[in-house]
Each structure stands twice: as structure tokens, then as C-alpha cells.
Amino acid sequence: MKATVTIDIGTTRIKLGYFDARGNQLASEKQLTPNTTDAWGVVYDVDTLLALIVRFLKNLDEGHRRSVERVAIAGVGESGGLVGPDLQLRSPMILWHDQRGAALIERLGREDRERAYRLTGLPVNANYSLSKIAWAVEHLEHRAAGLKWLNVSEFVAAVMTGERWAELSLASRTMALDLRERVWSKSMCEMVGVDPEVLPELCSARQGRRLTADFAQRVGLPTEVTVHVVGHDHMVGAVGADLRPGEILNSTGTTEGVLLLRDAPSLDENSYKAMLANGIACDASAYTLFASIPTGGSAFATLQRMLGMSESMLETCVSALSERYLSGGINLSAIPIVVPRFRGSPPPEKSSTARGVIANLSSDVSAEDIVFGCFLGLAIQFRKVVELFRAGTSVTKVIGPASENRLWLHLKADVLGADLSVSKFPEVVSRGAQALASAERTDWAACRPTVVEADPKRHRDLEEWHQGIQPTIQSLGALTW
Template sequence: MIIKRKVNKEVYMYSIGIDIGTTNCKLCVFELLSLKLIDSYSFATPKINSKYGYDFDIEALYSQLEQGLIQTINSLSYAEKVKNIVIASVGESGVLINQEGEVVGPCITWYDTRTQKNLADINQKFSDEELYSITGIPIHSNYSLTKILWIRENCNINLQQVKWLCIAEYIAYKLTNQKRAECSLASRTLAYDLKNHCWSEKIQSAFAINHLFADFTQSGKNIEVLTSTISTKLNCNQPIFVAIGGHDHMCGSIAAELKPGEILNSTGTTEGLLLLLEKVNFNKSFLTSQLSFGKYVKDDLYTLYASLPSAGYSIEWFKRTFSVTDENFDLLIESLLNKLDDINYIKNSLNIFIPHLRGSGPPKRNIDSKGLWYGLGENSTLADILLSIFQGLCFELKNTLITIEQLTVTHHPIIKVIGAAAKNPLWLQLKADILGREILSCNIKEAVCKGGVMLAGYENHYLDKNAHIQFDNPIARYIPNPKMTEYYHQIFADYYQPFFEFKTSLEFKLKKDN
């Protein structure tokens, strides 16, 4: 027995993945080489509702994360076998830090709308086409550059004396005292030269931010060991390295073993469609459809990414608005699952919901877009409303998928799904029926954290790149019901698309009039 424990102590290593999300922050310990989830710690992402809008409470966030690290590492049987910590986060949001390492100004959430007025500042210096040809992303108030300009304007900050770090990069800085940038996050700033893999000199000069951005590190590559201060707090005698995994959806795709030619539906507070590409197409048609290119976290690949901002958030909204507990929500899901093939029920409960609760995504991206609901009646039940929310999310996804496949001249008969939807059989079957595609549910426990750990494992030679990973849960396949797919195709053409176009034109007119 003593010998066995000695062997385990020598063989087992641990890697810790951190996922800074919009709604929750997660810290997960995985065993190397098995990638088995050993322990986890999570907390609600702290936010501040200021007079200007919504900010991440970055100091409270780091404080809770540090407490999570202390608690988690101290609970491990072999804490001295923790090899590294790898961090992934939402894109777009970040902080300015001064020469003393202090945060100056707010950490504006990616979805906050206050920065819309800064779009005019950008368009004075660059046309949409010119900026897209450099960065691969359309001008939008979500991206980091608009937040930087807003903070400079409203907080009286000299940008020559500070550094910008995206959230994952800031957490890495707090742990190592090293300022580093990572490419998948950089390509969401609106200041990254996607063709030349560097910060754009032209954009930096135009806005006098030449010294603002940090030097790059390879995604997942260990940067430095924990500072002595952090190590003391963790009661660690051995060195623990820190790496930046990158954008959360991109890290999640690693866990799903996404390959070029495949398409990933990553779900959470937002919902995205992700493709991996060997080269970028800067054709104007991609800009017109508001599709974003970016740098992938490995293999010198690029990403084509479309984000729908109100996916999981629509479900949160439903629970909050109608005071639905988690237990009652699960009961509603179970009751609806039994009705998905009942064409009469589906027809009689028809509602059209366009889920623009936080604006819209491609192909008609508009941060001011509002939701639309048609079909509510005096006999509408909670189950009817919930069904229409899931149907609306699937119709919205279909609209974006059609756009992507038309522009890339591809067809994806199978769609991989990770995140919240991968645990929801109702949502998965509706995806299959409405999209008319086979849905492959990769129900991976903490996919973002796991993907980050895998990425860091490959980059630092803890893991074999050629080894096939084992999923914690069996992969489930959802096959479309031809009868329901035909019905939903008709509903999409006769109801969803006309309502979508009407709403889009009306909002465009309202914006023009104002």
C-alpha cells in the first residue's frame, strides 16, 4: 500500500483550468494524463451597475479567484504535483493598469452599450472596409478599442502611461507579475493586424495608443511561475507555472476536438458558431454579414466566428421574469420533451420569438436591436412560452448558419455542441429538427477549463497531441425528425424571416430618424 501511494505521487500531475465567464467563473483541477476532473470551484461573476452601465468588478473577481485557488490547492492530496494554471476568459473586456500595477478606470462588460458613441471616433479615421481589411472584424461597440477610447475620454487617463490587458491576461499578470497578450483575445480588440500577426501600427498611431498593448505570448504556453507572494498564500513550495489559454469559446473547441471542416456550436450566456480556417477571406460580403475572423489558439489556424448575444441569457431572463425555480424548469423541460413529435401541439402553441434581448448577432448585427414576440394569447402557458424561446434561439441560429454556409460555400451535416445546450435534450432535439442537421452533443464537464488545460498540456509537453481524449460522458447524437424539419422549414420561411426583416427595417428607420 505504501509503495502504491509512492507510485501515484510520482505519476500523477495536475493542471488547473480557469474560465472567466459572463455569468460565472470556474476553476477546475484536472488530472494529467487522464484529463479526469478532480475538483472544481465556482462563483457568480461579480458586476457593478454604475451610472454609466455594467462593469465587471475585476478586483472582487480576482479576490474570489485567489480564494478559490487557495481552497482548491490546499484540498489536493498531492498539491505539490500541480504543474500549471491556464486561464481563459470572455473576449473584448479588459482593464487598463498603471505603472504600479493598479487598475485605472472600469472593466466594462463586453455587452455594455455606453461605448456606441465612440464608434464615430473610429469611423472618422477608418472606413468599415479599411478596418475590416486589417483586423478581420466589423466595427462594433463590443470590441476593446471602443472601451479604451471611452475610458480615456471619461476617466481622464493618459494612455501613454498604462497597459491594456484582456481579462485572462490581467489574471495572469496578477499571478505572475508579467504583462502578456494572447492572440485569440487580441483579435477581439479591433487593434490586431490579423494578416501580419501583430498589433496594428496604423491603428495604434491613429488613436495615439502606441505603447498601450503588451508583447505576445503563445496561447497555452507557460509564461512564468507564480509570484512568491501568491505561492506563500497557497502554501506552495514548488513552482507552479501560469499560461493564458485565450478566448473561452476557442478553448472550449479544443475539448471538443474541433477540426478544420467541422463546425462548433458553443453555448453559454451567448451562443456562437465557430469554424477553423487555414486562411482568412476579407471579402466585403463577410463584412456585410458582420462575420468575424480571428486568430485561433493553435496550429496557425484562423477562426470564423459568429456570436449570438442572448442565448443562455434568454433562458435566464425566462426564469427570472416568471419566477421559475430550477426544479420547475426541469419539470417544464421534461414535459415538453414528450411533445416534440406532437405536430398538433406544436402548431397550436406556435409563437415566434426573436431573442434580441441584448441586441442581435450576424447577419444583421445591431446592439440596439430589441426582441420580438408574436403569438401570445390568453391561454398561453409557461410551457408554451419556454418552448417558443428555445424555438426562437434555434431559428436565430439557423439564420446565421445559412449565412455562413452561403458565404463559405460549405454544408455541415453534423454540428458539434458544447456548453449549456449539451446538457439540455429539449434544446438539442429542437436544434436537430429546426436546423435539419445531426447534432453531436459533446457533454464535456467544464469544456472551457478542460480545453484550456489540454491546450497548455500540448504546448508545454505535458500531453501527447496525437492522443485521443476520453469524454466524461458518452457523446449523444440527435437526429432530425423529417416531419418536424419540414414543418419548421415552412415556419422559418413564412413567419420567422418576414418578422425578422420587418423588425430589422423598422429598427433601421428608427435609428435613422433619431
């Protein structure tokens, strides 16, 4: 491996790290991802974001700084902003879940939506960048030549190198890329009235650009360091997990991602109706099939607010519930139904306006019952999304914060009726970022995986409970659960 500084720009946190040439993480820092709101929605505070990165680089041990050969940047997809040739932002840097461009694609008819899926492998949705690009162009205060749309990771790379480019896996999340040809689609741009010239040169994760002399001097890095935009965070996690065909990656964070590798795009009627998202793998050697579950780890914050619990109180509650569950001390008949669509619904509905449900409450319901019901709901939601892939899989690999949550893991294994292979190394995305920037392959064993076994009796009990709540679910209307 090459000694690498890794930058992982997530929805909730930015993770910064230094990995030596043996792949050992010797320095790390986590900060809340800086964002703010404007008149339309949520945007990055890019000045604060860049300041966090510069401070981390400057504060690295001098010996570590001198050894750095690569800077590898991963992050959320679908975010971005318009950047001028002078590297100045000419629009807000918009977050992935911002819906300000929704009206520009809601008018698309069935034929356009089907054509969009055939071309890009993505279901038409305002989360993807194309609607944000159209919105940003439409709301420019001053027209200017040479503007390019950059994902937030690509923008950080541009500041470091003086060059603007788009990485393939992130480009495949824009709804503007011809998936098979791997070029920007003029047809998709025409659908929303965007000039294709606003889209930058395409590069793979392994194609790096050198730091500018000014930036290298500013942060104390060697001028020979190359900067790599390594891709969409969930896909970079697949590299860190050494995902193979026939395996499922469950990448957890603020959201949950479900990802499989494919030799070719999955553009059939089943994938289209299930609203599964195709993409290009970070090393450009394969295609990905992906589903995003909007509510994952963010359920913690929702539970804290709803139940008036501090973070430590909720962690203690979850730990105690885990012990009770594994010892057979949970009375499932007392557990409320929690459909945790707190940030919208996953495929096949994929609606940003969907809302969660808590039902079957009795007079003696406790906060602990609701917490357990929420994690059970997350596990059921995960299973329903996995079933959309219609694929026989050998292994489910779990990475991210959920790997430390025994309750969530055991519920997930028991609901699936299948074992999980769970990483105990916390920064799998960063490990994948180093591997991509080094043009090397990592090993799942390096993530120190442990097996979470499904329990046949608990699986049967959960199936019986799930069948028993169906009359209540049906009374709630069109909800499928």
C-alpha cells in the first residue's frame, strides 16, 4: 500500500485518517459534517469543511506527513455544486437528500422515466444530482463560462490540485451518465434542459492528480503526493470489505446501503419496478446494484428526541435490550409495530415524503418497547430490501457503526434467518480508499470479521410475530410491511 491520508465525507460526520504503507491506521479524527440551511434546503459549509481538512493535515506528525504518497477522498453521492475555472463555488454545495430540484423531474412521463432507467440504470428521483444541476443552473445569479458540476469530494480534490474532474462511481449516481458507454448522456441532459458542457472530464479512482505547490506548502505535504477521488462511500466500502460476486454488502451509517456486484447492469423490468440503482464499481471493473435505506443509524437521533433520552441513556437501553433478547427475555406480543421511515422510504416506494408509523400501542407500553420495536423494524426493512435483489447470496458482510450494535445485528440475522459476517475494524471505507489510491486489493480478513449467527428459534418466533401483525398492517392502508 501507499501511505495515505483518507478523507471520508459522510452525511453526518467527516472522518479523517492516516494509514501507513502496511495499512495501519496511525491517526484519525472525526468531526460533524459542517452544513447549514439556505432558503431551499440543506447545503455544505464548504469553508468550514476545508478548514477541518487543512487543520488535520497540518497537525499530522511530521514524519507521517513526509511519508504521505496519496490523498484518497470518498464521500456521499448525489451532492454537489457548480464550480468555476477559478475553483470558486458559483452555487450552493447541495446535500444528497436535498429536494430543491424535485419539480424539474416530477414532470417527466412514464416513457422518459423508462428511458432514463435504460440509459443510466437509475430510477428517476430528485436525490440524484441531475435535478440539482438543473436547479443550480436555473438559479445562477450571473451566467459564467466554464462552470462544472462537482460532487463535494471532487470539489475538495479540485481545491487541492487546481483541476476539476468527476470520478466514475460518483458520476454513476448523477442520473446523467450513460451507464454502458461510460460517457455523459446528452439525452439525459436534454430531458431537464442542462448543457452537457457543465459536466467535467471523467476519471477512475486510480487516476490521481498532483497537489499544487501552494497547497502542498500550506499543509506541509510533499509536492509529489497525488490526490484520488476514490468514489461513492458505500461503493468504496465494498472495496474495503473485499466484496466478491455473490456476496451482499450491508453498509451502515446515517443511512443503510445494500450493494451487490454485477458483471453487467441489471436493467430488466424487475429491477426497474423495484427501483434498484445500478452503478459503476470504484475500480471500474464491474457494475453495482444498490439500494439505499434512508433511515439507518439516524434512527438513534430520532429515538433520542422522541423519547427524551440522551445518547448515553439510549446506548444503555440498547445494551440492556440486547441482553434480554439473547436470553429470551423479550415478550414480542408487547412490542409495538414500528415502521422506521423517519427520513423517507426505501425501494420499491423510494419516497422522500414517506413517514414512519408506530402502532399497536398498549397502555403499559414502555420506552424500551418502542426502542426494541424500532430496531426490529429496521431489521424487517433491511430484509424487504434484500428480497428485491432476487439473488441467492453466500455471505452478508456488515460494515459501519451497526457492527457495534449487538441488538441490531442479532435482530437482523434472526429476521433474515442467515448468519452475518461483521467487520470489527471501524473504518472500512477508509481502508478501501487507501487500497483504491494504491491500486491494490485489500482483504476482508484485515477487517477482523466475526460471525453473528442466526438463531432458528428466534427466527421462528419473529416470523410468527410478523404474521400476527399483518391484520394491523393491512388496516393502515397501502403500507407493505
